[in-house]
Amino acid sequence: MSTEMDTKSHDSHGISSSSTNGHGHGHDHGGGGHGHDDHIHAEPTNPLFKYVFSTDHKIIGIQFLFSGLIFFVLGGLLALAVRWQLAWPWSPMPILSKALWAEQGFRMPPEYYNKLFTMHGTVMIFYVIIPLLTGAFGNFLIPLMIGARDMAFPKLNMYSYWCMPPSFVALAMSFMADGGSAEAGWTSYPTLANSLWSTPGSLSGQTWWLVALLFAGVSSLMGSINYMTTIIMLRAPGMKMFRLPMTIWAMFITATLQAFALPVLTAALIMQLLDRTVGTNFFSPAGWSVANAPAVVGGGQTLLWQHLFWFYSHPAVYIMILPGMGIVSDIIATFSRKPLFGYKPMVFAIAGIAGLGFIVWGHHMFQSGMNPALGATFMLSTMMIALPSAIKVFNWLGTMWGGKITFNSAMLNATAFVAMFIIGGLSGIFMAATPIDMHIHDTYFIVAHIHYVLFGGSTFAIFAGIYFWFPKMFGRMMNEPLGKLHFFLTFIFFNGTFFLMHIIGMHGHPRRIADPTVYAYLQGAGITGMNQFMTINALLLGATQILFAANFFWSIFAGKRAGANPWNSNSLEWATDSPPPYYNFATIPHVYNAPYEYSVPGMEKDFLLQTEPRPAAAGPLDPVMS
Amino acid sequence: MSHAAAVPVDRGTLTTPPKVETAPVTPGKLAMWLFLATEIMFFTGLIGTYVVLRAGSPATAYSDKFSPGTVPSDWADQGAKIYNWPLPYDSATNPLSIDLTAANTFILICSSVSMVLALAAIQRGDRKKLTMWLGVTVIFGSIFLGVQVYEYYQLLFGHHYPIGISRSGHFTPDVSLFASCFFTMTGFHGAHVAGGVVMLICLFLSSLFGVYTKERHGAVELVGLYWHFVDLVWIILFTVVYLI
Amino acid sequence: MRYWSFLFALAAVFSVAVFAYSYFDPEWWLPGGPSGDFRHPVSTAGREIDSLFSIVLWITGIVFIGTQVVLVWAAYRYSDSGDARKATYFHGSQRLEVIWTIIPAAILVFIALYQMGTWASVKFKSEAPKVLPLAKVTGRQFQWVIRYPGNDTKLNTSDDLVLVNDLHFVKDKPALIHLESGDVLHSFFLPQLRIKQDAVPGLTIPVWFDTDQAGKYELVCAELCGWGHYKMRGNVTVHGSQAEFDAWMQSALQEQARDQVALAGGVQGR
Ligand code: HEA
Ligand code: HEA
Numbered sequence A: 001m002s003t004e005m006d007t008k009s010h011d012s013h014g015i016s017s018s019s020t021n022g023h024g025h026g027h028d029h030g031g032g033g034h035g036h037d038d039h040i041h042a043e044p045t046n047p048l049f050k051y052v053f054s055t056d057h058k059i060i061g062i063q064f065l066f067s068g069l070i071f072f073v074l075g076g077l078l079a080l081a082v083r084w085q086l087a088w089p090w091s092p093m094p095i096l097s098k099a100l101w102a103e104q105g106f107r108m109p110p111e112y113y114n115k116l117f118t119m120h121g122t123v124m125i126f127y128v129i130i131p132l133l134t135g136a137f138g139n140f141l142i143p144l145m146i147g148a149r150d151m152a153f154p155k156l157n158m159y160s161y162w163c164m165p166p167s168f169v170a171l172a173m174s175f176m177a178d179g180g181s182a183e184a185g186w187t188s189y190p191t192l193a194n195s196l197w198s199t200p201g202s203l204s205g206q207t208w209w210l211v212a213l214l215f216a217g218v219s220s221l222m223g224s225i226n227y228m229t230t231i232i233m234l235r236a237p238g239m240k241m242f243r244l245p246m247t248i249w250a251m252f253i254t255a256t257l258q259a260f261a262l263p264v265l266t267a268a269l270i271m272q273l274l275d276r277t278v279g280t281n282f283f284s285p286a287g288w289s290v291a292n293a294p295a296v297v298g299g300g301q302t303l304l305w306q307h308l309f310w311f312y313s314h315p316a317v318y319i320m321i322l323p324g325m326g327i328v329s330d331i332i333a334t335f336s337r338k339p340l341f342g343y344k345p346m347v348f349a350i351a352g353i354a355g356l357g358f359i360v361w362g363h364h365m366f367q368s369g370m371n372p373a374l375g376a377t378f379m380l381s382t383m384m385i386a387l388p389s390a391i392k393v394f395n396w397l398g399t400m401w402g403g404k405i406t407f408n409s410a411m412l413n414a415t416a417f418v419a420m421f422i423i424g425g426l427s428g429i430f431m432a433a434t435p436i437d438m439h440i441h442d443t444y445f446i447v448a449h450i451h452y453v454l455f456g457g458s459t460f461a462i463f464a465g466i467y468f469w470f471p472k473m474f475g476r477m478m479n480e481p482l483g484k485l486h487f488f489l490t491f492i493f494f495n496g497t498f499f500l501m502h503i504i505g506m507h508g509h510p511r512r513i514a515d516p517t518v519y520a521y522l523q524g525a526g527i528t529g530m531n532q533f534m535t536i537n538a539l540l541l542g543a544t545q546i547l548f549a550a551n552f553f554w555s556i557f558a559g560k561r562a563g564a565n566p567w568n569s570n571s572l573e574w575a576t577d578s579p580p581p582y583y584n585f586a587t588i589p590h591v592y593n594a595p596y597e598y599s600v601p602g603m604e605k606d607f608l609l610q611t612e613p614r615p616a617a618a619g620p621l622d623p624v625m626s
Numbered sequence B: 001m002s003h004a005a006a007v008p009v010d011r012g013t014l015t016t017p018p019k020v021e022t023a024p025v026t027p028g029k030l031a032m033w034l035f036l037a038t039e040i041m042f043f044t045g046l047i048g049t050y051v052v053l054r055a056g057s058p059a060t061a062y063s064d065k066f067s068p069g070t071v072p073s074d075w076a077d078q079g080a081k082i083y084n085w086p087l088p089y090d091s092a093t094n095p096l097s098i099d100l101t102a103a104n105t106f107i108l109i110c111s112s113v114s115m116v117l118a119l120a121a122i123q124r125g126d127r128k129k130l131t132m133w134l135g136v137t138v139i140f141g142s143i144f145l146g147v148q149v150y151e152y153y154q155l156l157f158g159h160h161y162p163i164g165i166s167r168s169g170h171f172t173p174d175v176s177l178f179a180s181c182f183f184t185m186t187g188f189h190g191a192h193v194a195g196g197v198v199m200l201i202c203l204f205l206s207s208l209f210g211v212y213t214k215e216r217h218g219a220v221e222l223v224g225l226y227w228h229f230v231d232l233v234w235i236i237l238f239t240v241v242y243l244i
Numbered sequence C: 001m002r003y004w005s006f007l008f009a010l011a012a013v014f015s016v017a018v019f020a021y022s023y024f025d026p027e028w029w030l031p032g033g034p035s036g037d038f039r040h041p042v043s044t045a046g047r048e049i050d051s052l053f054s055i056v057l058w059i060t061g062i063v064f065i066g067t068q069v070v071l072v073w074a075a076y077r078y079s080d081s082g083d084a085r086k087a088t089y090f091h092g093s094q095r096l097e098v099i100w101t102i103i104p105a106a107i108l109v110f111i112a113l114y115q116m117g118t119w120a121s122v123k124f125k126s127e128a129p130k131v132l133p134l135a136k137v138t139g140r141q142f143q144w145v146i147r148y149p150g151n152d153t154k155l156n157t158s159d160d161l162v163l164v165n166d167l168h169f170v171k172d173k174p175a176l177i178h179l180e181s182g183d184v185l186h187s188f189f190l191p192q193l194r195i196k197q198d199a200v201p202g203l204t205i206p207v208w209f210d211t212d213q214a215g216k217y218e219l220v221c222a223e224l225c226g227w228g229h230y231k232m233r234g235n236v237t238v239h240g241s242q243a244e245f246d247a248w249m250q251s252a253l254q255e256q257a258r259d260q261v262a263l264a265g266g267v268q269g270r
């Protein structure tokens, strides 16, 4: 792992005298910079090492991108099956009924419903959103945006990706296991999850589920250590911490969140795995038995799992939004042609969200039997975490205000992020209020919240990021009209699918139930109608994504060629070719500027690359805000 | 933060390269510290679990006359003693041999000392001493592991323990909450030690071939950091699981 | 370009309209009691929770409308219409940052403190009504086993009445139950009374509730508990008077005795 690095000097114009090594000044490097490896190692020619076992952060990022998108299809199709069942309970489902349930009269057995949403949640969170945001964008962008040749540890980076395939295999094993896939929800609460006999999916599906998550976790851990080290050590000369684009700040803080929260989940997963395999007693109370199985010795605590799980998974929800916030900040500033409003407050807000994120986990447990006094303190900290989020929202609005906004596909998705995150965040306030949560906990109000932050937030940010960086990744532009159409339909059908969930949730529709018509108060035409309306929208939402897939693949091969800087953007990745050469920068760039100097007065063009000196006429930079 | 760009500047002043701070650490060392931070969180998860489970364990969970978790409500009439957790040195409820493990702890501490000496040797440029002290560290580490394997063997298969420890007579992870915690915590620590010994053996072999010099011995330093960490964790585990 | 702002406006108007409409539709608004007058919550907890809900709905509604108006207006007014205008160049405003930190902070602290009392009254053990427990309720896969103390008012004696999925109590009187779980997590959810509490293996948790309307209610299991989670439904009957409840109890006890003779078995349930 030890890095061999020569320090070398750069000449005055940001063009390094590339032939000489170690002449003169010794340490000559930026921000916290150690040294840059100015040897440009030869690009591997064997396609196996060039595209598969690659150590190039760009290739690894694109690997994460592809696997994430494929899993998005899987997760989405599972969701559509969920929706089908809710709209027309027990009616034959296309394809699945014929393939799986011919003996049951084409009727879905009830445990399948639990499998569907469990795997939907698991896939979306651990195989789509986290790998796309941190894995794909993090890997691709961090070295490019800080002006480095690669990650600090390219090999480790490769291992981090190649921890995912074993995880995919374990997930597939879970689907194929006896009794079917895991079905204890993505939260896998014991004692449903740690007993073998509690429900069919608990036989070995749950065990594979745990193994899959362990591998995914190790992958994320390696990634996060690499990201932090890279951002601290490998910034180009002049790239001070407070000149980093928001995307990088977000990745950095996300990586710290991951590094500190994930090990606790790992410990918890291992304990549940041991409970299931060697009969340890962590989560089973004394003398406990389920479904007439022999009693275990027990003595453990059921609620302990929830504490450990949410100690990770609450920070994890911010792991799933912070990179999105960073991406959106970059995109909004670029297309408003304006400096980001309140750069430093934005950085501190992210840090604030991350810090507070560690002390709010109990808000998932208000009704769990946890001491209610503890619930009251968690309620207070949860309310407080809305503050930094508020700062971010207002700063985005401030950035757009007075701008000269171009609404292309990237900007539209970024704007939708802001609009939808507000809805998702505000519904969080209802749940943070403990007494209100007593009514809406485990109802569709929560499901609405989940999807407004995770689809309306994270997923729109991912779309925005793909539209924005696609030219850098593949050297070609995506099709604009098609992108706009995709956005338009996604935005409409997204709201059509998820907004009414607030209503049925507040009316008391529980989540995770296969058939609402069991309950008299959910039998009316209104609730049924809403459920069907949502399902139709969901189907259309899914169909709309075909437009995206078509645009994506068509553009990879046939899109218009992109120049180095198609959006006239400022940060370093735009200062090199599209796609960037193997070692990113022929010479390590020098950074002279904050990342968001758009429309600087007295300049002809309306952007100022970070590698360009600031014109004297522009006057000093506001030291407090930027 | 300093602001090179905060004052209006012209191209002239900017032709001097931006100010540079020298890096206090190498990326490898930083990454190792970060890795250790994640390890701390991992063991915090395990130790925290232990503390919570122990604090929540009912007063009648263990007894000298009944197997864990089966103490009847009339235990007093039957002349049994009850505990909420096995006591150290109480052979009726606690199978762990503190004396053996204390000696083992001492050996692990010695291995930390020899690791320090190894690093000091190569910092002076003394390659022979480096090899020697690495060898000593490997041996100490292996002894620690050997003793732990022996201890596990005795617990799992060797000895036959009284009813207060286990219904089956053997101390396996499923017989009580205490057993679950014990095997999970010491097991994961043992795996870390094993990993460390493997790394030490690699260092040792490399040092035989003279890979490390006074100027270049980053790997020795990194493995050293890891080894001290593993040692420290053990001292905490020993205190929490065996002594208290 | 600027017409995109209409799409965002549309979404915002839709959102507000949906919540505005919900207040007028009994299937949309918070679930109401048996009388059908859905705007008047029928329990003490319900009244407090619903008024809190309304307050938070108003606050978030205003915040929502405010932010969306700014967003839509910015998208409309400042979109690039091809003219030569340049974006204004500024990096932020300290005064604005302070304002939009302090005002939300004040609002959030207000919400947090304001609802503390309600939270205490529905969950803190010290606030539990000082009455004899109505029943012990045990969640099992996939039914609610409800054990009434019977005539001797003591639980776990031989004259207990054990029913499955059938909870009875009296109007206008606080009811106190002890909630347990026999196997996995369940959640005792009375949507019309706004009561929810998980049943946790290994714990006994007191839950209390009341209502001012006699009639039929529903008991929902709100925590995933296995393949049959969706159908773990209980009936709740609220009697108009104690006398009616007592009469029901006697007839139920007699029926149980008959069944036991017929089965020649012991008391069922745990
Ligand atoms: C990206 C993911 C993400 C994000 C960002 C959030 C953000 C927040 N979440 Fe969410 N949450 C989830 C994902 C996320 N959540 C998931 C997946 C679950 C369900 C897990 C499960 O059980 O399966 C969940 C569940 C969940 C619960 C548990 C509910 C229950 O099960 O009973 C709670 C309770 O407090 C909560 C609260 C919050 C709050 C207060 C925020 C805040 O951070 C939001 C802050 C933002 C705003 C408030 C909007 C912007 C601010 C303004 C416009 C300014 C002014 C506002 C005011 C003055 C009010 N969330
Ligand atoms: C990021 C996270 C994410 C995303 C994007 C989604 C997306 C969707 N979710 Fe998901 N959902 C969760 C996270 C997410 N969900 C979580 C965490 C839970 C809780 C699970 C639990 O309770 O344990 C949940 C639960 C949940 C429920 C509640 C189940 C229940 O409690 O009973 C429902 C019900 O309607 C639902 C529906 C949907 C629908 C219709 C979509 C739709 O938006 C899906 C539409 C998308 C597609 C159909 C994909 C098709 C794509 C293509 C065809 C092309 C792809 C492109 C390329 C190849 C380039 N979800």
Ligand code: CUA
Residues within 6 Å of the ligand: C139, C140, C142, C185, C186, C187, C221, C222, C223, C224, C225, C226, C228, C229, C230, C232
């Ligand atoms: Cu019982 Cu769900």
Ligand SMILES: [Cu+2]
Residues within 6 Å of the ligand: A313, A314, A317, A360, A361, A363, A364
């Ligand atoms: Cu949370």
